[in-house]
Amino acid sequence: MIEHEHDQEYVKRQIVTSLMRNGNRAVAECILSKAMFLLRDEGTKPQILVMEAINNSAPLMEVIGRKRGRTKIFFPRQASPSKRLSIALKWIVSGARARLDYSMSTRLANEFTSLAKGQGNGVRQKMALHQLAFKNRNNTY
Numbered sequence: 001m002i003e004h005e006h007d008q009e010y011v012k013r014q015i016v017t018s019l020m021r022n023g024n025r026a027v028a029e030c031i032l033s034k035a036m037f038l039l040r041d042e043g044t045k046p047q048i049l050v051m052e053a054i055n056n057s058a059p060l061m062e063v064i065g066r067k068r069g070r071t072k073i074f075f076p077r078q079a080s081p082s083k084r085l086s087i088a089l090k091w092i093v094s095g096a097r098a099r100l101d102y103s104m105s106t107r108l109a110n111e112f113t114s115l116a117k118g119q120g121n122g123v124r125q126k127m128a129l130h131q132l133a134f135k136n137r138n139n140t141y
Contacts, residue, residue: 008047018089034105039112053115057122058088061133075140076133088122095121
């Protein structure tokens with residue numbers, strides 16, 4: 001579980017950093033706060049929902065590709081907590097950007113709710129990464 005390893009402020013800073021484009025931190029903070037207000041208006045607790053979404057989309061394994069001759073061999077290994085968080089946030093933001101809602105804050109709020117339910121872009125990518133790690137489980141360092 002990621003929620004025990006990182007506090008709420010650290011996760012909030014990381015979400016803002018992953019949302020940020022061209023150094024516009026104020027815009028990213030505004031998007032996140034509007035998304036939190038939208039989640040609160042739906043009747044849920046936003047902090048708990050966001051942590052559930054991150055935990056559902058954070059991968060347990062990561063796969064590292066090494067070139068051996070002409071072929072690329074994948075080596076699975078356990079992901080560190082900070083790497084799990086960064087991968088999950090990258091997938092959450094990319095899934096929110098791929099949505100077709102009107103504003104980025106509603107896209108982000110909808111992505112958080114769908115990931116908390118176990119659906120969404122991040123869960124699909126997590127399953128694909130775990131399948132790739134399982135297929136290459138014989139390759140070890």
